[in-house]
Amino acid sequence: xxxxxxxxxxxxxxxxxxxxxxxxxxxxxxxxxxxxxxxxxxxxxxxxxxxxxxxxxxxxxxxxxx
Amino acid sequence: xxxxxxxxxxxxxxxxxxxxxxxxxxxxxxxxxxxxxxxxxxxxxxxxxxxxxxxxxxxxxxxxxxxxxxxxxxxxxxxxxxxxxxxxxxxxxxxxxxxxxxxxxxxxxxxxxxxxxxxxxxxxxxxxxxxxxxxxxxxxxxxxxxxxxxxxxxxxxxxxxxxxxxxxxxxxxxxxxxxxxxxxxxxxxxxxxxxxxxxxxxxxxxxxxxxxxxxxxxxxxxxxxxxxxxxxxxxxxxxxxxxxxxxxxxxxxxxxxxxxxxxxxxxxxxxxxxxxxxxxxxxxxxxxxxxxxxxxxxxxxxxxxxxxxxxxxxxxxxxxxxxxxxxxxxxxxxxxxxxxxxxxxxxxxxxxxxxxxxxxxxxxxxxx
Amino acid sequence: xxxxxxxxxxxxxxxxxxxxxxxxxxxxxxxxxxxxxxxxxxxxxxxxxxxxxxxxxxxxxxxxxxxxxxxxxxxxxxxxxxxxxxxxxxxxxxxxxxxxxxxxxxxxxxxxxxxxxxxxxxxxxxxxxxxxxxxxxxxxxxxxxxxxxxxxxxxxxxxxxxxxxxxxxxxxxxxxxxxxxxxxxxxxxxxxxxxxxxxxxxxxxxxxxxxxxxxxxxxxxxxxxxxxxxxxxxxxxxxxxxxxxxxxxxxxxxx
Ligand code: SF4
Numbered sequence: 001x002x003x004x005x006x007x008x009x010x011x012x013x014x015x016x017x018x019x020x021x022x023x024x025x026x027x028x029x030x031x032x033x034x035x036x037x038x039x040x041x042x043x044x045x046x047x048x049x050x051x052x053x054x055x056x057x058x059x060x061x062x063x064x065x066x
Numbered sequence: 067x068x069x070x071x072x073x074x075x076x077x078x079x080x081x082x083x084x085x086x087x088x089x090x091x092x093x094x095x096x097x098x099x100x101x102x103x104x105x106x107x108x109x110x111x112x113x114x115x116x117x118x119x120x121x122x123x124x125x126x127x128x129x130x131x132x133x134x135x136x137x138x139x140x141x142x143x144x145x146x147x148x149x150x151x152x153x154x155x156x157x158x159x160x161x162x163x164x165x166x167x168x169x170x171x172x173x174x175x176x177x178x179x180x181x182x183x184x185x186x187x188x189x190x191x192x193x194x195x196x197x198x199x200x201x202x203x204x205x206x207x208x209x210x211x212x213x214x215x216x217x218x219x220x221x222x223x224x225x226x227x228x229x230x231x232x233x234x235x236x237x238x239x240x241x242x243x244x245x246x247x248x249x250x251x252x253x254x255x256x257x258x259x260x261x262x263x264x265x266x267x268x269x270x271x272x273x274x275x276x277x278x279x280x281x282x283x284x285x286x287x288x289x290x291x292x293x294x295x296x297x298x299x300x301x302x303x304x305x306x307x308x309x310x311x312x313x314x315x316x317x318x319x320x321x322x323x324x325x326x327x328x329x330x331x332x333x334x335x336x337x338x339x340x341x342x343x344x345x346x347x348x349x350x351x352x353x354x355x356x357x358x359x360x361x362x363x364x365x366x367x368x369x370x371x372x373x374x375x376x377x378x379x380x381x382x383x384x385x386x387x388x389x390x391x392x393x394x395x396x397x398x399x400x401x402x403x404x405x406x407x408x409x410x411x412x413x414x415x416x417x418x419x420x421x422x423x424x425x426x427x428x429x430x431x432x433x434x
Numbered sequence: 435x436x437x438x439x440x441x442x443x444x445x446x447x448x449x450x451x452x453x454x455x456x457x458x459x460x461x462x463x464x465x466x467x468x469x470x471x472x473x474x475x476x477x478x479x480x481x482x483x484x485x486x487x488x489x490x491x492x493x494x495x496x497x498x499x500x501x502x503x504x505x506x507x508x509x510x511x512x513x514x515x516x517x518x519x520x521x522x523x524x525x526x527x528x529x530x531x532x533x534x535x536x537x538x539x540x541x542x543x544x545x546x547x548x549x550x551x552x553x554x555x556x557x558x559x560x561x562x563x564x565x566x567x568x569x570x571x572x573x574x575x576x577x578x579x580x581x582x583x584x585x586x587x588x589x590x591x592x593x594x595x596x597x598x599x600x601x602x603x604x605x606x607x608x609x610x611x612x613x614x615x616x617x618x619x620x621x622x623x624x625x626x627x628x629x630x631x632x633x634x635x636x637x638x639x640x641x642x643x644x645x646x647x648x649x650x651x652x653x654x655x656x657x658x659x660x661x662x663x664x665x666x667x668x669x670x671x672x673x674x675x676x677x678x679x680x681x682x683x684x685x686x687x688x689x
Contacts, residue, residue: 006480025483031491033478033523040522058480060519064459064490065477065503066452066590066617066639099669101607101632123683313608316573343687374686 003055018049018057033060068273069310073251073303081108081299088112097121102355107305110351111298119346123378126353130379133357138419139382139427140412141190141222144179145391146171146210147203148401150196152226152263154249156291156330158403159196161263163331166401169391170195170206176213182394184217186386186412189429191218192245194403197226199264204232211239219429222285226264227274233281243285244278246271247323250294251303259294275307279315286311287362289323292345293336301348305355312356321360321382324348328366328405342371346378353379365408372408373418385415436667438612438634440581441528441560443499447472448629449659450501450614451652452639459493461648466495468649469656473499475530475637477506478520491525501562503530510549517554529554530584530616531563540590544571548578555579564616567601572609583611584637587628588618591640595624599631606632622651622658629662 002009005021012021018034018041034041035058036049051057088109096106097118109115110122147170150159158166171179183191191214195207207225214221222243223236233244250256253268260266275286288307290300304322312320326345327336340348345367352359362382363372372383387409388394389402410418416426438445450473453462465471476490494500502520507513510533517529531554533546547563548571555561560581565571567585575583585602588594595618596602606613612634619625625636638655645651 006483008483027481028489031489031523031525032481033519035519040519042522043524058519059483060478061481062476062490062500062502062520062523062525063479063488064453064456065505066454066475066637066643095669119684119687120682127683313610316569316608346684346687370686377683 001051001053003051003053003057005057006059012051016051018046018051021051022046022059027059031061034058035060067276067314068269069276069307070269070272072306072310073272076303076306081302082296084108085112085298088114090114090117093118097125097354104302104306104309107351107355108298108302110354111301111347115351116343116347119343119350122350122354123346126350126379127377129353129357130377130381134381135425136423137425137427138376138380139190139430140188140385140415141192141220141382142183142186142188142384142386142412143192143194143224143389144183144214145194145389145393145403146176146207147195147198148391148403149198150263151199152197152265153261154265155259155261156294156327156334156336158331158401160331165331171210171392173209173213175392175395176210178395179392180214180217183386187416187428188386188412189218190220190222192222192224192243192384194224195226197263197265199226204228204235207236208239211236211241215240219431222287227267227271228277230277230281233278233283237282242283243287244275244283245287245323246274246278247289247291247325248272248304248307249291251290251300251307252295255295275311276315279311279318283318285319285321285360286315287321287323287360289325289362291325291327292340292348293327293338296338297340297344297348301351305352308352308359309356312359319360321362322352323362323364324352325364325366345371346375349375349378349380365406366404368407369410373422376419376422376424383415385410386412436663440562440612445472445499445635446470447656447659448635448663449625449652449656450475450635450637451642452637453490453494453643454639455643456648457643459488459490462490462493463495464649465642465652466498469652471652471656473501473635473637475501475503475639477503478516499528500525501528501530503532503564504550505532505534507531507533507550508535508543508546509533510546510553513546513550514553517550517559518557521559527558528560528562531561542566542586544568547571548574551575551580552578555581562614567598567605569601569604569608572605576609576611580611582614582634583609584614584616586617587615587624588620590617592618593620593641594618595620596627599627602628602633603631622654625655626658626662626665629659630665632666633662635659 093115148159153161224245256268275288278286290304308320360381361379363380364384365387390399392399419426447470452475504513504516513533531550533543551561551563562582564584572583588597614635615628615633616637620641642652
């Protein structure tokens with residue numbers, strides 16, 4: 001199925017969860033911010049999210065800025 | 067919003083003690099500062115600062131010219147009515163004073179007074195009445211405004227404290243300035259001097275200037291009657307009040323008056339007299355504390371003193387004054403609100419200003 | 435002790451730094467250790483899913499006061515969204531509002547900034563709006579619940595110094611909130627000048643990040659900020675022209 005992650009169409013296997021996706025990408029969990037279909041998801045709830053067709057996910061982090 | 071909490075904050079503060087503790091070094095340091103804090107203003111009202119009057123005067127003179135140019139605005143009061151329900155012990159219009167004739171100008175008389183004043187070239191007028199609460203006096207005032215409007219470009223009022231809505235009504239009828247003195251900031255003295263009548267409500271009066279700002283007055287003028295109570299603290303509170311308003315209502319021009327009260331009815335005498343020297347110190351402290359503050363000087367002061375005070379920071383003078391109801395049309399009108407000391411005409415005051423290198427300003431703006 | 439209080443936090447070092455444009459972000463840690471800087475701005479971006487991650491937080495000590503900015507926002511709405519996301523990171527509730535819709539000069543949009551400030555302060559954020567120095571806008575920001583006001587000294591990244599000095603001076607005089615000069619400061623002497631005038635703090639990024647030796651430059655800024663602050667507190671002496679008093683103004687009082 002197809003979901004949109006950070007603005008790009010991505011193919012993921014059915015049953016992919018947010019946590020499994022982050023692990024697969026080897027993203028450090030510290031300081032990540034997730035917006036799932038326009039709603040902010042706090043870290044405690046990440047494991048509850050299972051992707052479904054058409055989901056829009058934003059994965060954000062802090063970078064240098066002034 | 068109210069100035070009261072800020073005023074309360076200083077109540078327990080040992081103001082008189084800190085006035086005594088000011089050192090000459092502190093005053094000298096304050097004179098070198100660009101921006102003064104409230105405590106600096108207080109220090110300039112101290113006995114120690116009174117030996118720095120010339121230094122203060124030089125700086126005040128420079129600041130005044132920088133912010134106002136060499137100009138002085140002229141206006142005159144027009145007394146509409148001396149009917150009053152209050153009993154302010156220091157005022158001739160006091161309800162209990164039976165020695166004066168009570169009267170209120172008719173529309174025709176208002177027209178004639180306005181014409182007589184306008185004839186001298188003045189464009190700014192201050193309408194005064196005593197305090198008679200209710201809708202009828204308000205409607206009377208509205209009618210008076212409609213008459214006076216034709217003759218002047220700027221109309222201020224000095225009447226009893228009103229609500230924001232009533233002020234807004236008057237603004238709609240052409241009022242652009244509100245003058246209202248707290249008379250005395252010290253609450254217990256206030257109670258003593260205002261034994262009866264609606265004016266007894268200290269807070270209602272205290273917040274009236276702010277209601278005026280909110281109602282869209284372009285100019286609000288406040289003050290304390292010098293002589294009613296210990297002047298350094300009274301002046302300090304006036305300054306705080308002016309700053310409070312100036313900080314919050316940038317679209318309103320805030321000014322202060324420095325009326326020295328003299329004898330009143332039934333042998334009333336000011337309890338805390340203010341000398342000429344004190345008066346000079348007061349003007350200078352105001353100017354150094356608030357460089358953009360308008361300072362109004364009335365004809366309660368003598369001609370020679372007024373002439374000398376102008377370079378120190380005064381920005382507005384009354385001229386051709388008669389404090390009696392109908393005084394401009396009736397040579398014999400008597401029973402003024404207070405005795406005036408400078409009886410010069412507008413023409414004479416203008417000449418004096420020009421000689422001192424100042425421009426007399428009759429009209430500040432024209433409302434379109 | 436002279437402390438700056440913003441939100442509920444006491445701040446001793448009045449130099450705030452931005453973490454952008456460093457050739458090597460690892461130096462931020464050294465800067466903070468050696469200068470005692472306590473407030474650092476960061477930006478929020480999408481994670482790059484194709485390349486390995488570099489999270490700037492790895493280089494910023496835990497006890498730092500983080501001030502995420504809303505860079506990238508062109509409207510109040512976008513700024514609000516970014517602020518909420520930033521808070522979800524759990525890194526505190528400070529937010530620097532930066533709303534810029536002009537790509538040529540990168541000047542902040544005061545109207546949108548005021549709107550965003552109103553919304554976010556109501557949501558409990560400590561809001562520090564970056565603004566174009568303007569008295570009425572500053573007053574509106576005060577009313578909207580800002581915790582400090584951050585006028586620009588010159589357009590972002592220009593290192594041109596305190597071009598807006600006269601207006602900033604007015605803001606310092608007229609506003610009750612701390613004024614933090616943000617953007618434009620290119621040299622320590624300019625930071626000193628801002629502090630001497632009574633600014634509560636300065637925020638410097640480009641001038642430190644792009645210096646030949648960023649650490650040394652950060653130290654220079656920190657000292658300049660301290661010196662300026664002390665000069666402000668000491669109330670500079672001025673030559674008073676008593677001498678001019680050839681005709682005394684108070685002579686009439688002598689009896
Ligand atoms: S001061 Fe005003 S309110 Fe008081 S008695 Fe005189 S006219 Fe009336």
